[in-house]
Amino acid sequence: MFLKISNNIHLNHLSVADAPALFNAVEQSRANLSQYMAWEKSVLDIACARAYIQSRLNSGLDGAQWFSIQFHNQFSGVFGVKYIDPDKGVCELGYWLADNARGNRVVGQILAVMIPYLATELGISTIEFQCLENNFASIKIVERAGARLLRKVPNTLDIPNKEQAIGIYSLQV
Template sequence: MFEFVVEDEVRLKPLEILHTEQLYTLTELNRSYLKQWLPWVDGTKSADDIKSFIQMTRNQFAANNGLQAGIWYQGKIAGVIGFHGINWANKTTSIGYWLGERYQGKGLMTKSCKAFIEYAFAELKLNRVEIRCAEKNFKSRSIPERLGFAQEGILREAEWLYDRYVDHVVYGLLARKWDKREV
Protein backbone atom coordinates (compact mmCIF):
# COMPACT_ATOMS: atom_id res chain seq x y z
CA MET A 1 0.00 0.00 0.00
CA PHE A 2 1.04 3.60 -0.33
CA GLU A 3 0.98 6.99 1.26
CA PHE A 4 1.05 9.93 -1.10
CA VAL A 5 2.13 13.32 0.17
CA VAL A 6 0.04 15.88 -1.74
CA GLU A 7 1.58 18.74 0.21
CA ASP A 8 2.83 19.35 3.73
CA GLU A 9 -0.53 19.01 5.48
CA VAL A 10 -2.35 16.80 2.93
CA ARG A 11 -1.80 13.08 2.51
CA LEU A 12 -3.63 10.30 0.72
CA LYS A 13 -3.42 6.85 2.21
CA PRO A 14 -5.40 3.64 1.97
CA LEU A 15 -8.16 3.12 4.47
CA GLU A 16 -7.40 0.51 7.08
CA ILE A 17 -9.69 -1.17 9.59
CA LEU A 18 -8.08 0.93 12.33
CA HIS A 19 -9.59 4.02 10.63
CA THR A 20 -13.16 2.74 11.09
CA GLU A 21 -14.13 4.89 14.06
CA GLN A 22 -12.54 8.05 12.65
CA LEU A 23 -14.30 7.66 9.32
CA TYR A 24 -17.60 6.82 11.00
CA THR A 25 -17.30 9.91 13.22
CA LEU A 26 -16.59 12.09 10.17
CA THR A 27 -19.64 10.61 8.43
CA GLU A 28 -21.86 11.14 11.48
CA LEU A 29 -20.74 14.76 11.95
CA ASN A 30 -21.52 15.46 8.28
CA ARG A 31 -24.57 13.25 7.78
CA SER A 32 -27.04 15.97 6.71
CA TYR A 33 -24.40 17.75 4.61
CA LEU A 34 -23.35 14.58 2.77
CA LYS A 35 -26.93 13.41 2.28
CA GLN A 36 -27.55 16.32 -0.13
CA TRP A 37 -25.58 14.50 -2.84
CA LEU A 38 -24.56 11.01 -1.70
CA PRO A 39 -27.01 8.08 -1.79
CA TRP A 40 -25.13 5.84 0.63
CA VAL A 41 -25.44 8.02 3.74
CA ASP A 42 -28.72 6.58 5.09
CA GLY A 43 -27.36 3.07 4.61
CA THR A 44 -24.39 3.88 6.85
CA LYS A 45 -25.93 3.26 10.26
CA SER A 46 -23.00 2.05 12.32
CA ALA A 47 -19.24 1.76 12.50
CA ASP A 48 -19.69 -1.81 11.23
CA ASP A 49 -21.01 -0.39 7.94
CA ILE A 50 -17.83 1.69 7.61
CA LYS A 51 -15.74 -1.36 8.50
CA SER A 52 -17.44 -3.32 5.70
CA PHE A 53 -16.77 -0.46 3.28
CA ILE A 54 -13.09 -0.39 4.25
CA GLN A 55 -12.81 -4.16 3.80
CA MET A 56 -14.45 -3.84 0.38
CA THR A 57 -11.89 -1.18 -0.61
CA ARG A 58 -9.03 -3.42 0.47
CA ASN A 59 -10.46 -6.32 -1.55
CA GLN A 60 -10.89 -4.01 -4.54
CA PHE A 61 -7.25 -2.97 -4.33
CA ALA A 62 -6.05 -6.57 -3.92
CA ALA A 63 -8.04 -7.53 -7.05
CA ASN A 64 -6.36 -4.68 -9.00
CA ASN A 65 -9.78 -3.18 -9.64
CA GLY A 66 -9.52 0.24 -8.07
CA LEU A 67 -8.13 2.24 -5.26
CA GLN A 68 -9.79 4.16 -2.42
CA ALA A 69 -7.90 6.47 -0.10
CA GLY A 70 -8.57 8.59 2.91
CA ILE A 71 -7.76 12.26 2.53
CA TRP A 72 -5.82 13.32 5.61
CA TYR A 73 -5.53 16.99 6.49
CA GLN A 74 -3.37 18.09 9.42
CA GLY A 75 -3.33 14.49 10.63
CA LYS A 76 -7.13 14.03 10.60
CA ILE A 77 -9.27 12.23 8.09
CA ALA A 78 -11.15 14.83 6.02
CA GLY A 79 -12.80 12.67 3.35
CA VAL A 80 -12.40 9.88 0.81
CA ILE A 81 -11.38 9.70 -2.84
CA GLY A 82 -11.17 6.69 -5.08
CA PHE A 83 -11.38 4.95 -8.42
CA HIS A 84 -14.78 3.25 -8.64
CA GLY A 85 -13.19 0.44 -10.59
CA ILE A 86 -10.78 0.05 -13.47
CA ASN A 87 -11.74 -1.14 -16.92
CA TRP A 88 -8.39 -2.58 -17.99
CA ALA A 89 -9.59 -3.59 -21.48
CA ASN A 90 -10.40 0.03 -22.31
CA LYS A 91 -7.91 1.60 -19.87
CA THR A 92 -10.56 3.74 -18.16
CA THR A 93 -11.66 4.60 -14.66
CA SER A 94 -13.91 7.03 -12.83
CA ILE A 95 -13.21 9.01 -9.68
CA GLY A 96 -15.58 9.53 -6.78
CA TYR A 97 -14.96 11.75 -3.77
CA TRP A 98 -16.37 13.49 -0.71
CA LEU A 99 -15.15 15.81 2.03
CA GLY A 100 -16.47 16.74 5.43
CA GLU A 101 -18.07 20.20 5.34
CA ARG A 102 -15.45 21.92 7.49
CA TYR A 103 -12.73 20.84 5.06
CA GLN A 104 -14.36 22.48 2.04
CA GLY A 105 -12.76 25.49 0.38
CA LYS A 106 -9.13 24.58 1.16
CA GLY A 107 -8.29 23.06 -2.23
CA LEU A 108 -8.00 19.58 -0.69
CA MET A 109 -10.20 17.83 -3.22
CA THR A 110 -8.75 19.52 -6.28
CA LYS A 111 -5.24 18.59 -5.14
CA SER A 112 -6.31 15.05 -4.26
CA CYS A 113 -8.01 14.57 -7.63
CA LYS A 114 -4.92 15.89 -9.38
CA ALA A 115 -2.80 13.28 -7.57
CA PHE A 116 -5.23 10.50 -8.53
CA ILE A 117 -5.32 11.64 -12.16
CA GLU A 118 -1.53 11.72 -12.31
CA TYR A 119 -1.42 8.22 -10.80
CA ALA A 120 -4.01 6.97 -13.33
CA PHE A 121 -2.10 8.28 -16.34
CA ALA A 122 1.55 7.98 -15.28
CA GLU A 123 1.53 4.83 -13.15
CA LEU A 124 -1.48 2.81 -14.30
CA LYS A 125 -1.11 3.93 -17.94
CA LEU A 126 -4.85 4.50 -18.28
CA ASN A 127 -6.23 6.48 -21.20
CA ARG A 128 -9.36 8.04 -19.74
CA VAL A 129 -10.59 9.30 -16.38
CA GLU A 130 -14.23 10.22 -15.85
CA ILE A 131 -16.01 12.15 -13.11
CA ARG A 132 -19.79 12.30 -12.81
CA CYS A 133 -21.49 14.87 -10.60
CA ALA A 134 -25.09 15.73 -9.86
CA GLU A 135 -26.01 18.59 -12.16
CA LYS A 136 -26.80 20.98 -9.30
CA ASN A 137 -23.82 19.99 -7.14
CA PHE A 138 -21.77 22.99 -8.21
CA LYS A 139 -19.00 22.48 -5.63
CA SER A 140 -18.35 18.97 -6.90
CA ARG A 141 -18.60 20.03 -10.54
CA SER A 142 -15.98 22.74 -10.03
CA ILE A 143 -13.31 20.06 -9.47
CA PRO A 144 -13.27 18.51 -12.97
CA GLU A 145 -13.85 21.92 -14.52
CA ARG A 146 -10.81 23.33 -12.69
CA LEU A 147 -8.70 20.34 -13.75
CA GLY A 148 -9.41 20.64 -17.46
CA PHE A 149 -11.97 17.88 -17.95
CA ALA A 150 -14.32 18.23 -20.91
CA GLN A 151 -18.02 18.26 -20.16
CA GLU A 152 -19.31 15.44 -22.35
CA GLY A 153 -23.00 15.39 -21.61
CA ILE A 154 -25.79 15.02 -19.13
CA LEU A 155 -27.32 11.72 -18.10
CA ARG A 156 -30.95 12.39 -17.28
CA GLU A 157 -32.28 10.97 -14.02
CA ALA A 158 -29.08 8.99 -13.55
CA GLU A 159 -29.30 8.52 -9.79
CA TRP A 160 -32.03 8.06 -7.20
CA LEU A 161 -31.23 10.35 -4.29
CA TYR A 162 -33.62 9.40 -1.45
CA ASP A 163 -36.76 11.08 -2.78
CA ARG A 164 -35.92 12.18 -6.32
CA TYR A 165 -33.86 11.45 -9.38
CA VAL A 166 -30.92 13.71 -10.16
CA ASP A 167 -29.25 14.29 -13.50
CA HIS A 168 -25.50 13.70 -13.77
CA VAL A 169 -23.02 15.79 -15.69
CA VAL A 170 -20.35 13.57 -17.26
CA TYR A 171 -16.80 14.91 -17.46
CA GLY A 172 -13.97 13.12 -19.21
CA LEU A 173 -10.22 13.63 -19.42
CA LEU A 174 -7.87 11.83 -21.81
CA ALA A 175 -4.25 11.07 -21.03
CA ARG A 176 -3.07 13.00 -24.09
CA LYS A 177 -4.91 16.10 -22.85
CA TRP A 178 -3.52 16.01 -19.30
CA ASP A 179 -1.10 18.86 -18.80
CA LYS A 180 -0.34 18.42 -15.08
CA ARG A 181 -1.71 21.90 -14.46
CA GLU A 182 -0.92 23.73 -11.27
CA VAL A 183 -3.77 23.93 -8.78
Protein backbone atom coordinates in the same frame (compact mmCIF):
# COMPACT_ATOMS: atom_id res chain seq x y z
CA MET B 1 0.73 3.26 1.35
CA PHE B 2 1.29 6.87 2.21
CA LEU B 3 1.11 9.47 -0.52
CA LYS B 4 1.99 13.04 0.33
CA ILE B 5 -0.12 15.47 -1.66
CA SER B 6 0.99 18.61 0.21
CA ASN B 7 2.24 19.54 3.66
CA ASN B 8 -1.33 19.29 4.98
CA ILE B 9 -2.85 16.58 2.76
CA HIS B 10 -1.95 12.94 2.38
CA LEU B 11 -3.62 9.73 1.30
CA ASN B 12 -3.43 6.38 3.06
CA HIS B 13 -4.85 3.13 1.80
CA LEU B 14 -8.32 2.88 3.27
CA SER B 15 -8.60 0.13 5.86
CA VAL B 16 -11.22 -1.31 8.19
CA ALA B 17 -9.27 0.29 11.05
CA ASP B 18 -10.47 3.66 9.66
CA ALA B 19 -14.09 2.84 10.58
CA PRO B 20 -14.31 4.96 13.78
CA ALA B 21 -12.74 7.99 12.09
CA LEU B 22 -14.91 7.55 9.00
CA PHE B 23 -18.04 7.30 11.14
CA ASN B 24 -17.10 10.49 13.01
CA ALA B 25 -16.44 12.34 9.74
CA VAL B 26 -19.82 11.24 8.37
CA GLU B 27 -21.60 12.23 11.59
CA GLN B 28 -20.05 15.70 11.53
CA SER B 29 -20.80 16.13 7.80
CA ARG B 30 -24.12 14.33 7.48
CA ALA B 31 -26.14 17.39 6.41
CA ASN B 32 -23.86 18.03 3.42
CA LEU B 33 -23.23 14.39 2.52
CA SER B 34 -26.92 13.50 2.53
CA GLN B 35 -27.52 15.88 -0.39
CA TYR B 36 -25.36 13.91 -2.82
CA MET B 37 -24.24 10.60 -1.28
CA ALA B 38 -26.91 7.89 -1.12
CA TRP B 39 -24.68 5.68 1.06
CA GLU B 40 -24.71 8.29 3.86
CA LYS B 41 -27.96 6.84 5.25
CA SER B 42 -26.31 3.45 5.73
CA VAL B 43 -23.43 4.68 7.92
CA LEU B 44 -25.26 4.71 11.25
CA ASP B 45 -22.53 3.45 13.58
CA ILE B 46 -18.97 2.10 13.53
CA ALA B 47 -20.11 -1.35 12.36
CA CYS B 48 -21.89 0.29 9.41
CA ALA B 49 -18.76 2.35 8.68
CA ARG B 50 -16.77 -0.90 8.65
CA ALA B 51 -19.27 -2.38 6.17
CA TYR B 52 -18.99 0.74 3.97
CA ILE B 53 -15.21 0.35 3.90
CA GLN B 54 -15.37 -3.39 3.22
CA SER B 55 -17.78 -2.83 0.33
CA ARG B 56 -15.26 -0.48 -1.27
CA LEU B 57 -12.24 -2.67 -0.61
CA ASN B 58 -14.03 -5.80 -1.85
CA SER B 59 -15.81 -4.27 -4.86
CA GLY B 60 -14.24 -6.81 -7.18
CA LEU B 61 -13.71 -4.13 -9.82
CA ASP B 62 -10.43 -4.24 -11.73
CA GLY B 63 -7.83 -1.82 -10.43
CA ALA B 64 -10.02 -0.39 -7.66
CA GLN B 65 -8.02 1.49 -5.02
CA TRP B 66 -9.47 3.35 -2.05
CA PHE B 67 -7.75 5.92 0.12
CA SER B 68 -8.51 7.84 3.27
CA ILE B 69 -7.99 11.56 2.86
CA GLN B 70 -6.02 13.04 5.74
CA PHE B 71 -6.19 16.82 6.10
CA HIS B 72 -4.12 18.33 8.92
CA ASN B 73 -3.67 14.75 10.21
CA GLN B 74 -7.43 14.26 10.55
CA PHE B 75 -9.60 11.80 8.61
CA SER B 76 -11.39 14.02 6.10
CA GLY B 77 -12.96 11.79 3.47
CA VAL B 78 -12.40 9.08 0.91
CA PHE B 79 -10.80 9.18 -2.53
CA GLY B 80 -11.19 6.23 -4.86
CA VAL B 81 -10.06 4.85 -8.15
CA LYS B 82 -13.35 3.03 -8.66
CA TYR B 83 -12.07 0.83 -11.48
CA ILE B 84 -9.42 0.70 -14.18
CA ASP B 85 -9.98 -0.74 -17.64
CA PRO B 86 -6.38 -1.30 -18.77
CA ASP B 87 -7.41 -2.36 -22.29
CA LYS B 88 -9.17 0.97 -22.91
CA GLY B 89 -6.95 3.07 -20.64
CA VAL B 90 -10.00 4.33 -18.74
CA CYS B 91 -10.65 4.74 -15.04
CA GLU B 92 -13.30 6.37 -12.89
CA LEU B 93 -12.47 8.49 -9.86
CA GLY B 94 -14.76 9.28 -6.96
CA TYR B 95 -14.45 11.12 -3.68
CA TRP B 96 -16.25 12.66 -0.77
CA LEU B 97 -14.99 15.25 1.64
CA ALA B 98 -15.91 15.90 5.26
CA ASP B 99 -16.90 19.36 6.42
CA ASN B 100 -13.57 19.80 8.25
CA ALA B 101 -11.74 19.98 4.90
CA ARG B 102 -14.26 21.66 2.62
CA GLY B 103 -13.24 24.95 1.04
CA ASN B 104 -9.51 24.17 1.05
CA ARG B 105 -9.16 22.77 -2.49
CA VAL B 106 -8.25 19.40 -1.00
CA VAL B 107 -9.69 17.31 -3.84
CA GLY B 108 -8.23 19.63 -6.46
CA GLN B 109 -4.79 19.17 -4.95
CA ILE B 110 -5.27 15.39 -4.85
CA LEU B 111 -6.28 15.36 -8.53
CA ALA B 112 -3.23 17.47 -9.43
CA VAL B 113 -1.05 14.61 -8.11
CA MET B 114 -3.17 11.58 -9.00
CA ILE B 115 -4.01 12.46 -12.61
CA PRO B 116 -0.35 12.56 -13.76
CA TYR B 117 0.36 9.42 -11.72
CA LEU B 118 -2.53 7.53 -13.36
CA ALA B 119 -1.39 8.66 -16.81
CA THR B 120 2.33 7.98 -16.49
CA GLU B 121 2.43 4.99 -14.14
CA LEU B 122 -0.77 3.16 -15.12
CA GLY B 123 -1.22 4.22 -18.74
CA ILE B 124 -4.60 5.85 -18.18
CA SER B 125 -5.70 8.08 -21.06
CA THR B 126 -9.28 8.84 -19.97
CA ILE B 127 -10.56 9.62 -16.49
CA GLU B 128 -14.27 9.69 -15.82
CA PHE B 129 -16.23 11.31 -12.98
CA GLN B 130 -19.93 11.22 -12.09
CA CYS B 131 -21.49 14.34 -10.54
CA LEU B 132 -25.08 15.09 -9.70
CA GLU B 133 -26.10 18.15 -11.70
CA ASN B 134 -26.80 20.18 -8.54
CA ASN B 135 -23.46 19.29 -6.92
CA PHE B 136 -21.87 22.52 -8.10
CA ALA B 137 -18.79 22.16 -5.87
CA SER B 138 -17.93 18.76 -7.33
CA ILE B 139 -18.60 19.93 -10.89
CA LYS B 140 -16.30 22.90 -10.32
CA ILE B 141 -13.54 20.56 -9.07
CA VAL B 142 -13.66 18.23 -12.08
CA GLU B 143 -13.98 21.08 -14.57
CA ARG B 144 -11.01 22.86 -12.95
CA ALA B 145 -9.08 19.59 -13.49
CA GLY B 146 -9.99 19.76 -17.19
CA ALA B 147 -12.92 17.33 -17.38
CA ARG B 148 -15.84 18.10 -19.67
CA LEU B 149 -19.45 16.97 -19.56
CA LEU B 150 -20.05 14.07 -21.96
CA ARG B 151 -23.66 13.25 -21.22
CA LYS B 152 -26.32 13.14 -18.54
CA VAL B 153 -28.00 9.98 -17.32
CA PRO B 154 -31.06 9.51 -15.12
CA ASN B 155 -30.47 9.58 -11.39
CA THR B 156 -31.38 6.38 -9.54
CA LEU B 157 -29.83 7.39 -6.21
CA ASP B 158 -31.93 7.62 -3.07
CA ILE B 159 -31.21 11.28 -2.30
CA PRO B 160 -33.18 14.53 -1.99
CA ASN B 161 -33.94 16.22 -5.33
CA LYS B 162 -34.09 12.90 -7.16
CA GLU B 163 -35.08 14.69 -10.38
CA GLN B 164 -31.52 15.90 -10.95
CA ALA B 165 -29.55 13.95 -13.53
CA ILE B 166 -26.05 12.55 -13.12
CA GLY B 167 -23.45 14.19 -15.33
CA ILE B 168 -20.76 11.94 -16.77
CA TYR B 169 -17.54 13.97 -17.11
CA SER B 170 -14.48 12.89 -19.02
CA LEU B 171 -10.88 14.05 -18.88
CA GLN B 172 -8.43 13.11 -21.62
CA VAL B 173 -4.90 12.89 -20.20
